[in-house]
Structure formats: C-alpha cells, structure tokens
Amino acid sequence: MGFAQGVSGLTAAASNLDVIGNNISNSGTIGFKSGTAQFSDVYAGSAIGLGTEVSTISQNFNAGSIQTSSKPLDMAIVGGDGFFRTTSASGEISFTRNGQFNADKEGFIVNAGGSRLTGFAVDATGGISGGAPKALVIPTAAIAPNPTSTVTAQFNIDSRSVTPTVTAFDANNSNSYNYANSLTVFDSLGNSHELSTFFAKDANVENGWNVYVTADGYPLNSAGEINSTPPPPSPPPATANSEVSATLVFNTNGTLKSVTPTGGAVSPTSTFNITGLDFGNGAAALTTDITIAGTTQFGTTNDVKALTQNGFTSGQLTSFAIGVDGKIQGKYSNEQTKLLGQVVVSSFANPNGLISKGGNSWSQSPSSGQPLTVVPGAGTKSGSISSGSLEGSNVDLTSELVNLVIAQRTYQANAQTVKTQDQVLQTLINIR
Structure with missing residues (x-):
C-alpha cells in the first residue's frame, strides 16, 4: 500500500466536507440549490487502484419550500x-x-x-x-387622461308617468320632466364634468319620451352642443330651455323600439350622441355616444340599472x-x-x-x-x-449533518491509512 491512495482519499474527503459545509452554510439562502460531491476510482494500468478523485460536483435542482x-x-x-x-x-x-x-x-x-x-x-x-x-x-x-367617448346606460322609465305640467323643458324645474340622472364624464385634459339626462313623457307620441341633456348644468341644442359656447364661468342660468337630444319610443311590452337622434347623427337604434361639447377650458371638444340598449318602460319606479362611461382623469x-x-x-x-x-x-x-x-x-x-x-x-x-x-433553499439539514459525520469518519479513516503506511515504512527503515 502506498501513500497515493490515502492522500487521494484525504483530498476527496476534504472536498466532500467543503461541499457539505457549503450546503449547510446556505441552508437559509433563498433559491440555493444543494450540491453533492461525486467520486470515481483511479487506476493506472494495474489491478490495484491508486485511490479516488472528485469526478464532479452535482447540483440538486429540486424545488425548495x-x-x-x-x-x-x-x-x-x-x-x-x-x-x-x-x-x-x-x-x-x-x-x-x-x-x-x-x-x-x-x-x-x-x-x-x-x-x-x-x-x-x-x-x-x-x-x-x-x-x-x-x-x-x-x-x-x-397615465394620460382619456376623454369620455361612450356612455352605456340602462334605465327603466315608469310607464305610469303623466305628461309634465310644464311643457317647456327647464333643467331647474322638476315639473318639466319626469326623471333625471347624472354621470361624471371627462374631457381631454382629464377634467371632470357632470352630464345629466332628463326624460319627459311626450303627449303627442304613444309610449314616446323626449330626452334632454345638460353638461355642467348648461343645456344642449339639437346638435348636441352647449347653447353657450364657450360656457361662461358663472353658474348656469336659473331658467334655460334645451332642445330635444333624442326621442324614445317603446313597444307595447315595454321594450325599447327606437331611438331617434334629433341632431341628425347616424347611429344605431339604441344610440344617440352629443357632439362639440366645448367646456371653455382649453380641452378638445367632446363627442360622446350614449347607448341605452336594454332600457325599458315598465310600470315600476324610475330607476337606473346600469351606468358606465369610458373616460378617466390622469393617474399615478x-x-x-x-x-x-x-x-x-x-x-x-x-x-x-x-x-x-x-x-x-x-x-x-x-x-x-x-x-x-x-x-x-x-x-x-x-x-x-x-x-x-x-x-x-x-x-x-x-x-x-x-x-x-x-x-427557500432545498438543503435538508438533517441529511447534511448525517453526511457530515460520514465524511468526517471517511477523512479519519484515510488519515489512518497514511499513518499506517508511515509506520510500515518506519519499520523497513529500522531493519539493520
């Protein structure tokens, strides 16, 4: 037996201890993958091997907890x-x-x-x-603001309503309409505005209703434009008549039959629009389509079932x-x-x-x-x-501590072979 085997075993065992120590030291390291020292024997043309060597350090890529x-x-x-x-x-x-x-x-x-x-x-x-x-x-x-281009609404207009006592629409006079609803919309600069719709029963059309729209309290004309352009900075006038923006007609079963925009815009039978809304604040004129598909005329209370718009102000x-x-x-x-x-x-x-x-x-x-x-x-x-x-790390501390004991014993055993070889040589030297 030569020193080569024992020395190679000590070197390999020391490398194994390094790998195990590295695993243990990284047992708390996020994403760490444990390693394992793999060994191979060494031969040089004889039946007796020359010891061992570390062939590779294999990593365990199994997922951690x-x-x-x-x-x-x-x-x-x-x-x-x-x-x-x-x-x-x-x-x-x-x-x-x-x-x-x-x-x-x-x-x-x-x-x-x-x-x-x-x-x-x-x-x-x-x-x-x-x-x-x-x-x-x-x-x-x-994020840049987005001006309101579409409004989607769904109402129920009470079929039991009677024609308003005041025939000329006035947003400030509740006797000139039957039902009103408001929605916040946004211009191209992200400023918010109040868009209001008013429903007034039409005495001249069976199951017919006139729709009026105001923006920030200002009435719109039949082209969907604010009557005062640009609007003055003062509050809306106490009395301001507006032209009809659309006429609704319902079927006898209460479903929506037709929507007739008065501004002459081409639109589906459930949509009317407002155009050229100039708020006088430097924003681009606002054009908005109002779709009321699914709106009904049943004998129940006036109510809004759905009301959304696609505009928004800027945001961080x-x-x-x-x-x-x-x-x-x-x-x-x-x-x-x-x-x-x-x-x-x-x-x-x-x-x-x-x-x-x-x-x-x-x-x-x-x-x-x-x-x-x-x-x-x-x-x-x-x-x-x-x-x-x-x-977490995929190191199994229990296994590594057991491996540490085994590696330590392996190192000690290889050290013992070196010690034994030294004693054998010493015996030979002492022969006289």
Missing part, C-alpha cells in the same frame, strides 16, 4: 424547473431561482447583484409585444401585482389598471450542465443546451409565478 412574503416583487417559480432570466447592464445573460427583486431608481426590476429581470414589454396597443425578452421597467410616469401608479402568468398589472390613482409587462422563465434540457456564477445565478453552457424561454405556465417544464412568495 415556498415561503410567503409581503413584497409584490418577491416571486417564486412553482410547478416547474424554470429559471428567472436576468441581464446585466452590459447585456450578460444569467439565470436564477432566487426571486428576491426590487425596483431601482430607474424603475428596472433588479436582484441584489444588480442584474435586471427580463420579460416581454408592452406595445403601443397596450398588449404584450413578444419578440426578444428585455429588461423590465416599472414606469413612474402618470399606486401599486402593481404579478399574476401566475407573469403579467404585471399596474394600479393607478384614477382607478385604472394597465399592463406593464410580462415576466418570462427559461428551462434547460440539462440543468446540471449550467455553470454556477455565484450569487445564486448560473449561465448556460454547451452541456446545458439552449434555454427554452416562454411565458410562465406555457410549458410543462416552465412553471408558473407565485407573487409575494420566495423559494
């Missing part, structure tokens, strides 16, 4: 073996299971090492652009959430939501072929194969995103 977090940018990949794809400022691509991310001063989503999370950006239409993944950015700019980003499909939805102070981007995940045919770069990140190699980069949940290997969660 999922831990909850209160941060929306903390993410875990669940149900798959995909990796978060990141890029450095210089464009170097790396992959990680550590989902601890933050937004830097420029809005980029970065990890502790400064690498930027990548994904698909949003195109001009507000959808996902696709193409090559890019560094994701949380925008800080305000207040929060965001990441879905299981990686889509980042921003929530704004104007109660709007906007798609900000989509996280992607990458998987490999041979994860053990990845090259560890430290910092819980890896880079691809010829052995790992090319990354398959998809949106979360798109493939059986990719997995989905769990926001507000983190994947």
Whole structure:
C-alpha cells in the first residue's frame, strides 16, 4: 500500500466536507440549490487502484419550500424547473431561482447583484409585444387622461308617468320632466364634468319620451352642443330651455323600439350622441355616444340599472401585482389598471450542465443546451409565478449533518491509512 491512495482519499474527503459545509452554510439562502460531491476510482494500468478523485460536483435542482412574503416583487417559480432570466447592464445573460427583486431608481426590476429581470414589454396597443425578452421597467410616469367617448346606460322609465305640467323643458324645474340622472364624464385634459339626462313623457307620441341633456348644468341644442359656447364661468342660468337630444319610443311590452337622434347623427337604434361639447377650458371638444340598449318602460319606479362611461382623469401608479402568468398589472390613482409587462422563465434540457456564477445565478453552457424561454405556465417544464412568495433553499439539514459525520469518519479513516503506511515504512527503515 502506498501513500497515493490515502492522500487521494484525504483530498476527496476534504472536498466532500467543503461541499457539505457549503450546503449547510446556505441552508437559509433563498433559491440555493444543494450540491453533492461525486467520486470515481483511479487506476493506472494495474489491478490495484491508486485511490479516488472528485469526478464532479452535482447540483440538486429540486424545488425548495415556498415561503410567503409581503413584497409584490418577491416571486417564486412553482410547478416547474424554470429559471428567472436576468441581464446585466452590459447585456450578460444569467439565470436564477432566487426571486428576491426590487425596483431601482430607474424603475428596472433588479436582484441584489444588480442584474435586471427580463420579460416581454408592452406595445403601443397596450398588449404584450413578444419578440426578444428585455429588461423590465416599472414606469413612474402618470397615465394620460382619456376623454369620455361612450356612455352605456340602462334605465327603466315608469310607464305610469303623466305628461309634465310644464311643457317647456327647464333643467331647474322638476315639473318639466319626469326623471333625471347624472354621470361624471371627462374631457381631454382629464377634467371632470357632470352630464345629466332628463326624460319627459311626450303627449303627442304613444309610449314616446323626449330626452334632454345638460353638461355642467348648461343645456344642449339639437346638435348636441352647449347653447353657450364657450360656457361662461358663472353658474348656469336659473331658467334655460334645451332642445330635444333624442326621442324614445317603446313597444307595447315595454321594450325599447327606437331611438331617434334629433341632431341628425347616424347611429344605431339604441344610440344617440352629443357632439362639440366645448367646456371653455382649453380641452378638445367632446363627442360622446350614449347607448341605452336594454332600457325599458315598465310600470315600476324610475330607476337606473346600469351606468358606465369610458373616460378617466390622469393617474399615478399606486401599486402593481404579478399574476401566475407573469403579467404585471399596474394600479393607478384614477382607478385604472394597465399592463406593464410580462415576466418570462427559461428551462434547460440539462440543468446540471449550467455553470454556477455565484450569487445564486448560473449561465448556460454547451452541456446545458439552449434555454427554452416562454411565458410562465406555457410549458410543462416552465412553471408558473407565485407573487409575494420566495423559494427557500432545498438543503435538508438533517441529511447534511448525517453526511457530515460520514465524511468526517471517511477523512479519519484515510488519515489512518497514511499513518499506517508511515509506520510500515518506519519499520523497513529500522531493519539493520
């Protein structure tokens, strides 16, 4: 027996202790993957081996336990073996299971090492652009206002109503109409305005009703325009007559039969519009279609069943959430939501072929194969995103402590072989 076997065993055992110690020291590291030292025997043309060597350090890419977090940018990949794809400022691509991310001063989503999370950006239409993944950015700019272009309403007009006692409509005289309802709309600058509709039973048309509209209290003419353009800064006049904006006719069963706009606009039978609303504040003139499909004339109380509009004022980003499909939805102070981007995940045919770069990140190699980069949940290997969660280390401390004892015994045993060989040589030297 030579020293070579014992020395190789000591070297291999020391490497094994290093691997086990590294596992134990990273048992609390988010996204850490444990390693295992794999050994092979050494021969050199004889039946007696020359000892052992560490052939490779194999990494265990099994998922760790999922831990909850209160941060929306903390993410875990669940149900798959995909990796978060990141890029450095210089464009170097790396992959990680550590989902601890933050937004830097420029809005980029970065990890502790400064690498930027990548994904698909949003195109001009507000959808996902696709193409090559890019560094994701949380925008800080305000969302632009959207002027109201459509109003959708559904009313019930009480069929038991009688013709108003005052025949000339006056928004300030409730005796000139049967029912009124108001809605907030927005101009191109994001300023809010009150748009009111008034219903007055028409004595000359069976099951007929006249609809009048006012904007900020000012009456509109038959073309849907404010009678005073631009409106004066003072409050609306105490008495202001308006022309009919539309005439409604109902069937004998109470359903809506026709809508006749008086402004001459071409529109469906359930829609009338108002045009050229100039509020005198520098905003573009507002044109709005009012659709009242489903409006009825039943013998019940006047009521509004549905009332929505598509305008909004400007708003600042207040929060965001990441879905299981990686889509980042921003929530704004104007109660709007906007798609900000989509996280992607990458998987490999041979994860053990990845090259560890430290910092819980890896880079691809010829052995790992090319990354398959998809949106979360798109493939059986990719997995989905769990926001507000983190994947813990997959180190099993109990097993590692047992392995530590075994490795220690192995080291001691190899040391004993060296000691024995030394004693044998000493015996030979002492022969006289």
